[in-house]
Amino acid sequence: MADFAIGGSIHKANRSLLRMVIPTLPNRYFATRDGAGMITLPTLATGQAYIEMQGITKCGFKVDDREEEFRLFGDDGWFDSVTTASKLSASCESFFMKNIEVPGGSTVPEIRGDYSEDFAIVERSRYDKDYEVYFEILKEMGRAQGSTGNFIYDFAGFNGVIRGYNDPSASESLTKITFDVNSRGRPVFGRYDAGATPLSIGAIQSTQLATAASSGTRRWATSPVDNASAVAVSAAITVTYTIDGTAALTQLALPPTGGGGFRLENASSGIQILAGVALASNVVTITPAASLPAATILRLRVADGAIQQSVDASNNASANGVRKSLQGFSTTFRTA
Amino acid sequence: MSDQLVERGPNLLQIREQLLDLFGAQLGVYILPSGATKPAFWITGGGKGQHRVPPDWKIRGIEAVLQRRPVRQGLGGIGTIIAKRIWSLTFVCYDSTQTLDDIDLLIFRAFPDAQRRPRPATDDTYEQLNVELPDVVTIQPTQLT
Numbered sequence: 263m264a265d266f267a268i269g270g271s272i273h274k275a276n277r278s279l280l281r282m283v284i285p286t287l288p289n290r291y292f293a294t295r296d297g298a299g300m301i302t303l304p305t306l307a308t309g310q311a312y313i314e315m316q317g318i319t320k321c322g323f324k325v326d327d328r329e330e331e332f333r334l335f336g337d338d339g340w341f342d343s344v345t346t347a348s349k350l351s352a353s354c355e356s357f358f359m360k361n362i363e364v365p366g367g368s369t370v371p372e373i374r375g376d377y378s379e380d381f382a383i384v385e386r387s388r389y390d391k392d393y394e395v396y397f398e399i400l401k402e403m404g405r406a407q408g409s410t411g412n413f414i415y416d417f418a419g420f421n422g423v424i425r426g427y428n429d430p431s432a433s434e435s436l437t438k439i440t441f442d443v444n445s446r447g448r449p450v451f452g453r454y455d456a457g458a459t460p461l462s463i464g465a466i467q468s469t470q471l472a473t474a475a476s477s478g479t480r481r482w483a484t485s486p487v488d489n490a491s492a493v494a495v496s497a498a499i500t501v502t503y504t505i506d507g508t509a510a511l512t513q514l515a516l517p518p519t520g521g522g523g524f525r526l527e528n529a530s531s532g533i534q535i536l537a538g539v540a541l542a543s544n545v546v547t548i549t550p551a552a553s554l555p556a557a558t559i560l561r562l563r564v565a566d567g568a569i570q571q572s573v574d575a576s577n578n579a580s581a582n583g584v585r586k587s588l589q590g591f592s593t594t595f596r597t598a
Numbered sequence: 599m600s601d602q603l604v605e606r607g608p609n610l611l612q613i614r615e616q617l618l619d620l621f622g623a624q625l626g627v628y629i630l631p632s633g634a635t636k637p638a639f640w641i642t643g644g645g646k647g648q649h650r651v652p653p654d655w656k657i658r659g660i661e662a663v664l665q666r667r668p669v670r671q672g673l674g675g676i677g678t679i680i681a682k683r684i685w686s687l688t689f690v691c692y693d694s695t696q697t698l699d700d701i702d703l704l705i706f707r708a709f710p711d712a713q714r715r716p717r718p719a720t721d722d723t724y725e726q727l728n729v730e731l732p733d734v735v736t737i738q739p740t741q742l743t
Contacts, residue, residue: 278676316735370609415742463741466606
């Protein structure tokens with residue numbers, strides 16, 4: 263069915279795609295524009311993927327061109343000018359967004375205690391002041407030949423930093439936040455030809471891979487086992503990830519922030535027990551800095567995203583895929 | 599249901615569970631012809647004849663009726679549709695020794711932004727409470743084809 267809806271000649275904001283990538287500094291991404299104004303997207307580095315910005319209610323941007331005026335003698339007094347600098351400034355309004363995941367084997371989304379994938383990037387700007395993000399804004403314009411042909415989008419792409427995070431949090435209303443984006447480097451504008459398949463807009467970004475102790479294709483097993491008693495205070499604590507209880511789950515990695523997602527704690531007081539965390543193949547080893555306290559119930563909390571797996575578009579392990587978080591869990595045991 | 603038709607919020611069954619957790623203890627029961635009882639919580643509009651409980655069921659105490667389909671109001675949105683869903687819920691107290699006061703307060707505490715319209719009992723009608731529960735979700739826009 264072609265897009266012949268009444269009013270279809272005017273673009274509707276909900277048919278825009280706002281997406282981001284976190285480049286690895288000092289690298290930046292730049293699309294290229296050919297002589298006809300058509301865009302070629304940058305090639306993303308291995309392990310990186312676009313994250314859609316959803317929940318956005320306003321996103322205006324403007325190009326600030328600084329001009330220096332001058333006059334040439336003999337030009338009848340007319341002014342001339344030259345652009346000395348230019349930048350793109352965007353101003354966005356969004357909701358404070360919570361994470362929604364669709365568990366494996368289910369079509370029912372569930373809300374988990376975390377930021378949504380896109381909002382996590384925005385909120386990080388609250389403390390990380392040199393955190394560059396590559397932004398793309400694509401507006402659906404329809405098919406090249408009306409009801410046939412490739413899908414064409416208006417394109418704006420730029421690297422920038424998020425500034426001026428503002429969370430007014432008025433009582434009895436939805437929690438809205440605002441932020442600005444200031445470009446770094448040259449923005450690129452033009453038309454993007456997505457080919458015969460339209461870009462997906464607004465789909466649920468389920469970036470978390472479901473895990474379970476004894477079912478599914480991403481399983482975990484702990485040592486000591488859950489509810490174990492009389493565990494030696496010097497016992498090694500491990501988490502082993504498999505696809506079926508035996509064969510190793512591959513392409514695992516600790517997140518860039520390290521092993522902090524594996525937290526060993528006193529189950530009654532919640533006080534953390536300092537421990538090192540190391541991943542070897544599919545086994546995470548948690549090594550306490552000292553002997554475990556005797557006759558104590560301890561809990562190992564594995565947070566969502568404490569470990570990640572590189573997967574392809576079908577969520578199969580792939581060295582050239584993108585990293586997704588594995589679902590967390592917790593287990594308890596008692597020392598001797 | 600396809601991913602595109604999934605709203606990023608609780609579905610009907612999850613709404614029912616949440617509401618039963620909230621005021622299930624206050625509800626009365628349906629008495630089935632077999633004598634079995636069920637919590638007096640009805641969801642309307644499931645199909646022909648589903649707009650009310652079967653005529654041979656009896657009701658004791660307080661009944662809650664939830665409209666199956668919420669009213670949706672668009673709140674704008676860029677790259678997605680942000681919608682306010684309003685779930686309509688009606689309580690009827692068929693027992694003159696009870697009131698809807700506790701349920702009204704329970705609803706207010708759980709959903710302070712809900713619209714609540716109490717209707718006192720009259721000579722001809724039972725005490726009622728109409729509640730509109732707001733719920734904001736995001737929905738995937740229709741894709742180009």
